[in-house]
Amino acid sequence: MNEELRQNADGCYGQAEQRAKDYFHSLSQKLTQKDYVPGLIHDIQTWKQDHLHHSLLNRFTRGKSNANSRGYYHYIQWLDYIGKLDQYLDRSISYIFMRDLGKDLNFPDTQHRIQNAVNGLKDYLKQADHQSELFSMAGLYRWAQKEGVESSLFWLIDKLKTVSKQIPKEMDAEEAKRKLIKLIAGVIMHQIEELGNQVSAEERARKLDIAIRLGYSYGLTYPFIDDLLDANILSDQEEERYSDIIRTTLVSGSVPDLGEWKGENKDLMQFVHAELREAFTYIKKHQRLETRTSFFEQAYVFFHSQEVDRDKDLSYAHYSNEELYIPVIIKSSSSRLIVRSVISAPEDEGFDRRTFYYGIYNQLADDFADMFDDMKEGRVTPYTYFLKYHDQRKDLINPFELYWTVIFNLIHNVYDSDPKTCEVILNRAINGLKRFKERMGVQMYNELMNLFTANISKLNKFVQKMVRKAEDVDFFDKLLRDHILTGLKNERIERQEFLDTIENVREQINELLSIAKTNSVMSEPISEAANYSLEGGGKRLRPIITWVMGVHEYGLEKTAIAPLLKSLEYMHNASLIFDDLPSQDDAAIRRGRRTLHEVYNTAIAELTGLFLTQKAVEEQTTLDAFDAKTVLSLIQYSSRITAEMCKGQAMDLGSKGKPLTLEQLNMMSYYKTGMAFEAALIMPAILAHVEEDEMNALKTFAYHAGIAFQIKDDLLDVEGNLIILGKPVGQDEENQNTTFVSILGREGARKAMWEHYCFASDALERIPKNTAFMKHLLDYLINRDH
Structure with a gap:
């Protein structure tokens, strides 16, 4: 690899690392001084007025309907019946605009776009039949037909079908496909946001066609880079060689040949290399010259931060707080910054700033939800490391405390105390805790809270009251996530049952069909x-x-x-x-x-x-x-x-x-x-x-x-x-x-x-x-x- 190119890449990572260090030190100072606690208590006290209901209607309706993947239709109908569907969709779409599109909810144009999205989604959900899938293949084709991108959909269906067959059984196939679908949808959302309403139908179709293919090309990195390297499928030698290929690609802008691959995963790696090379070539082809550098820099920073995190060993007891959190800040922000560079969107300082500070909030929430799965797999995250070493290492930063510090910083320093932003972020935080408590059970949840909130008991008192009593904090994207995962798992089970049924019935039918010869003296x-x-x-x-x-x-x-x-x-x-x-x-x-x-x-x-x-x-x-x-x-x-x-x-x-x-x-x-x-x-x-x-x-x-x-x-x-x-x-x-x-x-x-x-x-x-x-x-x- 060219040494100058390597130095440039490392220089980009060094800049990202320094920015992350500055952010982390600022958060650490707030956490140590606990000056965020009074502000958050005040925010929660204000917020709870809209989320603690005592009317007879709400006592009667509480628990009447659940936001689950199987009953989504009835849940949507129930929300509409009690007059809460608009509020539900508004906070859901607002959160997506803030998290995925990096928007400031206080901007009038953003508010207008959110309202349009809410109205469109509401009409779609209310028209859906209770037997139909939330987002079926027929519905997806109808959307593609409306947008004039049927050819792109055919291409995507063929690609997803091929990729699904290649996902190793050691990986969570449904989760891998969900991530890929999510990334494709994210790129399409960014492209639609960039297009606006003034573009012609022909140009819109052309841009969406490219966005679908770019979304797949970028999204493919999740199952075939992140998940593959995390899944312990490749040997140490294979992982090292594969990482070198990826690093060389991002630094040089050119995919090296795979050469002869030694190991048990030869066929898999030949497919992965060919598919990723095609994807990388497509992305590079559609990069504008002025954004190409940004794309390679962000992609390298993202990959390198993941590698730094991936190389950590949970048995090592001496990682510093910086070593634990800096890569998390970098990868969580750069993963979203890449999307805009993928579609060659112009630079936006506001988007960059908001996305950079927002990333760790989302990552800490995900790591909290997945801490026991991560612990089982031996992964080092702020939560798994704290769980293992908090008794031995009094210097360790409590990730749950940092999570609330980040929330305070976002609300008051990044989004300037905007009431709508405060509402959405607190909704999301309480919803996450509610879902975790339901999944883990009350006893386990309380044990964890005793550990994680020992130093913020006053704040925790308010938080846990909201977890117990607050209503109207669920989100459509969570419903959709559960629905997609359940749908993919059910589809796999039903498909296998379908194939088994066909094979079993075919065998029974074959045994019935033979026609006996008649007794005759002649042939x-x-x-x-x-x-x-x-x-x-x-x-x-x-x-x-x-x-x-x-x-x-x-x-x-x-x-x-x-x-x-x-x-x-x-x-x-x-x-x-x-x-x-x-x-x-x-x-x-x-x-x-x-x-x-x-x-x-x-x-x-x-x-x-x-x-x-x-x-x-x-x-x-x-x-x-x-x-x-x-x-x-x-x-x-x-x-x-x-x-x-x-x-x-x-x-x-x-x-x-x-x-x-x-x-x-x-x-x-x-x-x-x-x-x-x-x-x-x-x-x-x-x-x-x-x-x-x-x-x-x-x-x-x-x-x-x-x-x-x-x-x-x-x-x-x-x-x-x-x-x-x-x-x-x-x-x-x-x-x-x-x-x-x-x-x-x-x-x-x-x-x-x-x-x-x-x-x-x-x-x-x-x-x-x-x-x-x-x-x-x-x-x-x-x-x-x-």
């Missing part, structure tokens, strides 16, 4: 050919859907609906046999094997298709657990659907080599694919005597899910892999077939697919059943690679 190839077709594998999606809906949602017996499952798969295989015939698609490969007419001949294939069609009807007639009228209704429905699907195939054949309109292609996709999904949903519903409204919602879901499925097939035909797909790619273009890709292009096809995804998601909200399986099915349909 009988039809049953043999039918079994060849049925043994070819396949996703078995349609009978799986029927099994899940019938058994899980409608309570039907597995054995009772077994004939229906066989019927659906027989019908589906028959359609594939006909589809592959020389007179139709003339396909040579299906599911990675030779098609039936290639193995036997065209006549046998045609007869086998007819044979399976009739076997499907025969199976339906054996649904003995249901009354005859219900079974007859099912057979009538099945026959009509089969006839319609034949029309759809005829439409497909008639369209070969001919241009189609999008409307015609949608109709054909519905007939060919959507109807099969519909049958898988409606047939068990018929057996369960489901209400008409639910039937209609199921049909709507099937219509849009079927078209989305077909669009994905068209995309896979131009983007897929022969080995994974089990059939050649590029067939549609070779055969001059009209597809969604040929009409709309790849990007337009993706947009159409997500549009149908949104409509299908909307339909699920009208179904009064547990739709987790259906949601994951929909996700599977558009995210599959085969």
